[in-house]
Amino acid sequence: MNETSPGRVAVHWLNPDLESAARLLAARxxxxxxxxxxxxxxxxxxxxxxxxxxxxxEDAPGAVRVDFVEGALAHRRQYGGGAGQMVARAVGIRGSIRPRVLDATAGLGRDAFVLAALGCEVTLIERQPVIAALLADGLQRAREAGGEVAEIAGRMQLLEGDAIELMAAWSGAVPEVIHLDPMFPHRQKSALVKKEMRLFRPLAGDDLDAPQLLAAALALASHRVAVKRPRKAPIIEGPRPSAELTGQSSRYDIYGKRRLEAD
Structure with a gap:
């Protein structure tokens, strides 16, 4: 788990009509x-x-929310490069192949949404309750939006809990591919360029159990595990990856088990 104190978190409502719902959320x-x-x-x-x-x-970034309907994700869905995107290649999307994916470190669900938009059935796991609440809210609004976005959100299922424990006790359909994006321990403030990182690091901390997370994923996935890392970061302790995809700021370490084939 992480070593970072989560700080003091409180639930606030921006409209008096929402007080009851906000208090229920706070209690949950x-x-x-x-x-x-x-x-x-x-x-x-x-x-x-x-x-x-x-x-x-005072110097904090603006608010962060999960929005699958408009903004950056809508633009990425329409103009992001489709199956040529690095995350799509990392999980093995090619031709008619659309693997069943488990995103075991879901965060804001961006990579999962891209994969679902490309036709994959995606299960998401998020262990930090506040982040999971943001993600669940975004998925609900996407389903209510109708149209293509609702169809994409319909291919996404969210589980809240510890991914290592959930993968060890897995009873559903075995994921063909498991996607991991563990929080990497940044030592320099200059690395915290995204406002999401500045907000979420006090909540989620660094994933110091990444080796255990990788081991659990390798034990469960039927075909491969794809691990997203900063481009110059070391590999996660454990077996060496069988392949690597490198981008400008990040890379994927691929741990292959079986070749993905079209149905």
């Missing part, structure tokens, strides 16, 4: 509701447009 997440003047490092905010996470420090 075992977090305090926010009152003016309370000390909180992070606010999980419920507004008319769903959930968002906001840091309260």
């Amino acid at each position: 997440l075992n977090l305090p509701p926010y009152a003016e003047g309370d000390a909180a490092d992070l606010l999980l905010q419920l507004g008319d447009d769903g959930l968002s996470l906001l840091a309260t420090a």
